[in-house]
Amino acid sequence: xSIANRLLRGPSAVRARSLAALALLPFLxxxxxxxxxxxxxxxxxxxxxxxVFGDAGCVECHAVRGLGGQTATDLASLKRRSFYxxxxxxxxxxxxxADRLRRRRMEIHLSPRxxxxxxxxxxxx
Numbered sequence: 021x022s023i024a025n026r027l028l029r030g031p032s033a034v035r036a037r038s039l040a041a042l043a044l045l046p047f048l049x050x051x052x053x054x055x056x057x058x059x060x061x062x063x064x065x066x067x068x069x070x071x072v073f074g075d076a077g078c079v080e081c082h083a084v085r086g087l088g089g090q091t092a093t094d095l096a097s098l099k100r101r102s103f104y105x106x107x108x109x110x111x112x113x114x115x116x117x118a119d120r121l122r123r124r125r126m127e128i129h130l131s132p133r134x135x136x137x138x139x140x141x142x143x144x145x
Contacts, residue, residue: 069141072134077126084145092120096145104145 073079073091082094088094121128130138 064136064140066137066140066144068134069137069139069144072121072130072138074139076128076134076138078128078138086095092117095142098145100143103143108138110139110142 073082073084079088081089083089083092083094083096085092085096098109100109
């Protein structure tokens with residue numbers, strides 16, 4: 021066994037580490053307490069997205085399985101195979117939808133959280 025291994029193991033090494041830890045205790049009082057970090061928000065919620073769908077007025081024009089407005093596409097009838105298909109459909113639909121909203125004098129402002137929840141809802145349909 022090498023000298024380094026003998027120093028790092030055995031009763032004298034344990035005693036030395038204990039003394040070193042005790043020697044650091046007075047300095048711990050000089051360190052300010054750590055501030056709690058904000059917890060990350062949970063993943064998007066389809067249930068919260070359903071509420072956004074209603075609260076933002078999407079339901080005035082769009083239906084889901086026949087429930088809701090009749091002036092725009094029933095969102096349950098759209099065939100989506102993936103996240104990217106839904107993102108593409110929304111991206112391509114946005115100019116037409118924005119034009120219709122302007123004509124109806126409606127504005128929709130969603131926070132990033134609300135937009136994520138709405139997307140989760142639409143993906144879950």
